[in-house]
Amino acid sequence: MAAKAWGGRFQQQTDARVEAFTESISFDSRLAPVDIKGSQAHAQMLAKVGLISDEECQQILEVLTQIGVEIEQGQFEFRFDLEDIHMHIESALIERVGDIGRKLHTARSRNDQVSTDLKLYTREAIHRIDSLLKDLQVAFVERFERDQDLVLPGFTHLQRAQPVKAAHYWFAYCEKFDRDRQRLQDCLKRVNVSPLGGAALAGTSLPIDRQYTAQLLEFTDVARNSLDISSDRDYLAEFCFCMALVATHLSNWAEEWIAWFSTEFGFIKLPDAFTTGSSIMPQKRNPDVLELIRGKSARPIADVQQILVLLKGLPMAYNRDMQEDKLALFDSYDTVAACLELAAAMVEGAELQQETIAAKLEDGFLDATALMEYLIKKGTPMRTGHGIVGKLVALCESRQSRLVDLSLEELQQACPQIEDDIYQILGARNAMAALCSFGSGGEEPVNEQWQYWKEKLGI
Template sequence: MKLWSGRFAQETDPRVESFTESISFDVRLARHDVRGSQAHATMLAKVGLLTEQERDQIVNELNAILARIENGDLELSPSLEDVHMHIESALIEKLGDVGRKLHTGRSRNDQVATDMKLFTREAIEHIDRLLQDAQCALVDRTERDVDVILPGYTHLQRAMPVMAGHYWLAYCEKFQRDRDRLSDCLRRVNVSPLGCAALAGTSLPIDRDYTTELLGFSEPAANSLDVSSDRDYQIEFVSALALIATHLSGWAEEWILWFSTEFGFLKLPDAYTTGSSIMPQKRNPDVLELIRGKSARVMASVSQLLLLVKNLPMAYNRDLQEDKLALFDAYDTIAACLELVPDIISGAELQVDRIRERLDEGFLDATALMEYLIKRGVPMRSGHGIVGRLVAECEQRGCRLSDLTLAEFQAASDRVDETVFDVLGPDNAVAALQSYGSGGRAAVAEQTQRWKQQLSES
């Protein structure tokens, strides 16, 4: 069915209708389409292309149509292709020629672009709020675990001790970079395509600045030809989502390890674990595993969009209908993951006794000992070698660095005196950390206050 054109002599093949429809997934744009159409109608009345009465009829009926869609009362048909034609068809059915005037000075090309920018702008704001919720949960954990020391790892090998709050705040930093990327992306999203029409603009006296203002965009797009093909903002948004997915996946992987019997660092809330169909003792971290797994879908969406646009000539091509599937799925997936994150963070319990009883393993104080030697005039590389030999000796004897005698330390370096024991052991090693941004107690307390203030203001 070709309701809007007299060009064709034949009806569309039903198989083509099914193949080309997008109403099955773009119906979620109905609210944005109505908002854009109402702004367009308001502008048409302002410039004299609609009467005020016609504007009011259109605006009011669009509200009624949206209510029908949201209530499931408007029949959705593949023959009408997309949400835009469903809404326009329902408008014409109710208002006749008045409804037919709505599309004056507008193409589906800029209409689609406007709807998608309105959707993406809202999606960015939603993801930003969810990231902030996750940051707040992390800062709360920092204060809750204020006295807990964790082993820090590199290469999944024990490296240096850090305050637990240092770990929580590390994810605050990652999520803040995610929020900053979204904020930067928003600048390019918030440019209005409406009024660019099919590709070359229009000869009608429309007012693009007015629709820009009505829809809350920062400025109108400056090139009508660019607008109908531009999907950069979608790729940028989904790329930002892919980085969020990367951070969530890394966090989930760590907690899956921490939850294992081998680590035993963490107990997850029952509400976020599942059982086994055959092994009654199991508590599986399925939610974290799915967060880790779903990240692949978000990352794949970036490739999907890049591949979609890489060969397209300028202006609109029907290929671009497929952009929504990738963007919607990436957004929905990240939103679903982030909805769960704050409660998982808040509900998990560090197994403090288990962590503490093994904290002396792995020579977490070795770097503190090396820096002790540096402070006493030993060149860094020489100190590195001295401590490495002491660690090797302790491994052979099955003891800790702090178990060595003062005489043994002095045999390794004549710069050592009894104060060496003030830096040995994880508590002392953490206490020695003092640089800005470090994992020491004072530095973490400083960063916690900074984050509390920053989040209260955002």
């Protein structure tokens, strides 16, 4: 029973099946660095307020550092009977320094210890995901000069709609990933609040200094209610949601490029290093990495549900159910990080198929809206202009021709206000060039977006 932190009032050994059922070391061992960091800050605080001596504190700090090195180098033994990473480290400390190690847990519960570890870990995860998202944004922005002369069809309902500069697509993804980064920074405000010192649920009668440990651990604030500290996992649910939305955006991008990579679209060529072949069809090149990014997005989305369902029925303060919270955190973080690590390299290595795109660019009447807006500028009411252009499109379809192929006389029969300057806006490239509103896919607005992203990302 001595191995158990709570074993004093028990008369029987824990059933081996219960130990196997209740352990979390199989997945929470990755918290070791932040657990040691939090424990070292706690020891320094205990010394500052006189609950342990400076010499005892120094011995604790040094041995905790040694334990951390052993764990990092794979020289530390993990056992189910010690339940979790917190008890493994504490037990190792006690084995090496005896009663001095037993003093470390003074004025601290595993409840506030676990929450501190999770917040430190989540804070590091936010910083890493933010960095990976920035790398992906940079990869998109740096495609601008390579693709600046290319015009692509924009789609709604997966039907050709209006032409835009190719970089307009790249900057659209930059916007999505920037909102992801903003959400993470907002989440960080609630993550970066210190729970250490809340103890089990009611605080402590000992003269601790919670502001000091918060300062040592670089938290920006201190949680104000000890009951809330024990029960709070809002920050994990919020982080998991942020990961789910990043995964959703990655899935949207992957889906689009999967379609573009197909023979039917033929818009893009992916690097061989990021595609695979078929075991039976020698001609195949499959976008497996993109398909797996799309598929793996299901996991962070499910993780949000897992943690919300986990939390929804719990009464106030800590409940053992909350041991399962780490699974959602780790899975959503690992999945999104793995996808992002590949995404930037794929964006850098992909090539737009210029000839294929140009050959099909005039299909689908991408200039129809530009023609309608031309009529509006000539004084035609919008709905009237919409009807006129619709009839002209129908005429072209019956002839298997394009709007630019219509003669001036035919166009004027549809609308007398049309003049010969109409041919300056017909055709996909001309229609794209006519786009001038802020944030649109035309020449100048896209150049403005490029300048904005270069400055924002420090490129």
